[in-house]
Amino acid sequence: MNSTPTVLTTNAIDQSEVFRVDVTGPRSAAAQGQKPITTARPTVAKQATGEVTHPVKIRTKNVDFFYGDNQVLFDVSLDIPEKSVTAFIGPSGCGKSTFLRMLNRMNDIIDGTRHTGDVLLEGSDVYDSSVDVVLLRKRVGMVFQKSTPFPKSIFDNIAYGPKVAGLRNKAKLNEIVETSLKRAALWDEVKDRLNSSAMALSGGQQQRLCIARTLATDPDVILMDEPASALDPASTARVEDLIFELKKNYTIVIVTHNMQQAARVSQRTAFFFQGVLVETGDTRALFTNPTEKQTEDYITGRFG
Amino acid sequence: MSTASTSSSDATLSKATSSLHRSASLVRLKEWGIRSLLFLCAAVSILTTLGIVAVLFSNAIYDVSPRQVGPNGEVRTNEAFFQQVSLTEFVFETRWTPGYTEKHFGIMPLVCGTLMISGIAALIGLPIGLCSAIYLSEYAVPRTRALIKPVLEILAGIPTVVYGYFALVFVTPYILKPLFQDLLGFNVGVFNAASAGIVVGIMIIPMISSLSEDVLRSVPRSLREAAYALGSTKFDVSTRVVVPAALSGIIASFLLAISRAVGETMAVTIAAGQTAIVTADPLRSVATMTSYIVNVSKGDAVIGSIEEKSIYAVGLTLFLMTLVMNIISQFVLRRFREVYN
Structure with missing residues (x-):
């Protein structure tokens, strides 16, 4: 309070104090891995965090996407805020995974695909001809629905990304492997068997290994395509806790079929239907008070 | 009922x-x-x-009734090869002259010839075969693949005797002679191990590329996507993820191809000649186990003679070599499977 300018009235100081408590309240709760607490003044807190700490990381403008002649995305424009979790929900085949894969140009490796519109990462077009797609994918990592450990040791799985990036220093690799596994909450389970095959891990461990492997390339953005849909509830909970932790340092975009999951882990949600972005907004607002009829029908389970 | x-x-x-x-x-x-x-x-x-x-x-090895009575009442001995020749001579003697007056029965020259030609064939066939498999599976667009695959299959369909003449009338005079004799000053024989090894190497390319391509393509797409998502180039994905994941199958294709090279007969008989000597010079004529068997079979060796019996001893050696290789390949496959699955 000493730093508060003296021109403010006592009343104003009191208000700013209350305001700060409101902002830090949900955040410290988040740090403990709990759900943000709904306070008496949630809107104030949300607006404050949304505008102050979350600038736009990825912006898409009028994106259309085609598999051959089949158009699967129609005019999708969406802003994804930095250091938060954005969830894409919608029924199967609605284009949410395709849209996710556009963000790090994973669709490039599928023959016969094309798109129009722009995908901007921090303002620069990722589809620009001067962009090195290999470097883009290092900054925008991806975790898939099916865990895909390479048939190598646990260590080599994590060290793969740094190695293809040219890192040869053994000590540095060791350090990266350890940090990545710790961040993915897997270190304690595997630290004594880093040289054994990653294929021997359980499904949930494999998925956390894949997340750790993505973290090892030091990305800004992590795209997750239904990362927990093949996992049992306990493993799902661990992955969700992990996402909650990771959002402090990374921008996370998650595609999920599970609306409870979207509600649990994300701050913003985008609802896709038949290739169209129907509605996007603050997760709690979208789930409690959707503006579109289609959104409401979907989240209340009337279809999908 | x-x-x-x-x-x-x-x-x-x-x-x-x-x-x-x-x-x-x-x-x-x-x-x-x-x-x-x-x-x-x-x-x-x-x-x-x-x-x-x-x-x-x-x-x-052992004939139970070595004495036989011929059609005119004469008694013929029909003893097995190793009843007449000691195993020590067979293994350690360095001369192989069953048709000469002074007979020596050392298998070493034939084994050397076989190994040299198979070695040259492997040196040429394995890398080219694997690289074409990687190209076909990872790099080629569907249209290119549709063009290359049939051509490779045609290569596999060419009779081996044609390969033999190709070595004799093309590889030796137009490739080996200008390169090694005119340019580097070595003496290149009309029949030589190098030309035989080269054509056998070409012969096994389709086998390796088609078998290896199958295993490379069976590596799940999800594994490739995961590697791309970590910032890999196509080369990284191919060499660091796809090939290691398919390694057991690739090794199996290698071993099959080498077995084929060891057993290859016609092209080798034509191109490498019939000189059973122990040599390290691939530009000289050598004899292999298979080509020796062919030559005795088509020649005028008397039935029951030691020369005729010798082809069975050579055949047995070939059989044992292939058997050992199969056992090794089984062992290797099992080992790699433990590591990679």
């Missing part, structure tokens, strides 16, 4: 089951017939193998 119902204490139950029994026994008979037929088919290969082993054994 009546016997079934009387033999059982519970009449109602046996009636119900006996009607089932009749059709079931018909089905079972058919099943038995099919099973026997399939077993016979499988047994044919086992019986053939046993027959071959028996012939090799009786001619090469």
Whole structure:
């Protein structure tokens, strides 16, 4: 309070104090891995965090996407805020995974695909001809629905990304492997068997290994395509806790079929239907008070 | 049906089951017939193998009735090869001259010739075969693949005798002679191991590329995508993820191809000549085990003579070599499977 300018009235100081408590309240709760607490003044807190700490990381403008002649995305424009979790929900085949894969140009490796519109990462077009797609994918990592450990040791799985990036220093690799596994909450389970095959891990461990492997390339953005849909509830909970932790340092975009999951882990949600972005907004607002009829029908389970 | 119902204490139950029994026994008979037929088919290969082993054994190692009476009443000795030649001579002697007056029976020159030609073939065939498999599986667009695959299959369909003449009338005079004789000053023989090794190498390319491509393509797409998502180039994905994941299959294709090279006969007989010597010079003529067998078989060796018997000893050696290689390949496959799955 000493730093508060003296021109403010006592009343104003009191208000700013209350305001700060409101902002830090949900955040410290988040740090403990709990759900943000709904306070008496949630809107104030949300607006404050949304505008102050979350600038736009990825912006898409009028994106259309085609598999051959089949158009699967129609005019999708969406802003994804930095250091938060954005969830894409919608029924199967609605284009949410395709849209996710556009963000790090994973669709490039599928023959016969094309798109129009722009995908901007921090303002620069990722589809620009001067962009090195290999470097883009290092900054925008991806975790898939099916865990895909390479048939190598646990260590080599994590060290793969740094190695293809040219890192040869053994000590540095060791350090990266350890940090990545710790961040993915897997270190304690595997630290004594880093040289054994990653294929021997359980499904949930494999998925956390894949997340750790993505973290090892030091990305800004992590795209997750239904990362927990093949996992049992306990493993799902661990992955969700992990996402909650990771959002402090990374921008996370998650595609999920599970609306409870979207509600649990994300701050913003985008609802896709038949290739169209129907509605996007603050997760709690979208789930409690959707503006579109289609959104409401979907989240209340009337279809999908 | 009546016997079934009387033999059982519970009449109602046996009636119900006996009607089932009749059709079931018909089905079972058919099943038995099919099973026997399939077993016979499988047994044919086992019986053939046993027959071959028996012939090799009786001619090469031990003949139970070495004395035979010919059509004119004369007595012929028909002793097996190793009843006349000691194993020590066979393994350690360095001369192979069964047709000469002064006979020596050391297998070493033939083994050397075989290994040299197989080695050259492997040196050429394995890398080119694997690289074309990687190209076809990872790099080629569908249209290119549609063009290259049939061409490779044509390569596999060319008769080996044609390869032999290709080595003799093209590889030696137009590639080896200008390069090694005119340019580097070595003496290139008309028949030489190098030309034979080169064409056998070309011969095994389609085998390696097609088998390896199959295993490379069977590596799940998700694994490739995961590697791309970590910032890999196509080369990284191919060499660091796809090839290691398919390694056991690739090694299997290598071993099959080397077996083929070791057993290759016609091209080698034509291109490498018939000089059974121990040499390290690939530009000289050598004899392989297979080409020796061909030459004795088509020649005028007297039945029952030591020269005729020697081909069984050579054949047995070839058989043992392939067997050992198969055992090694099984062992290697199992080891890699442990590491990679």
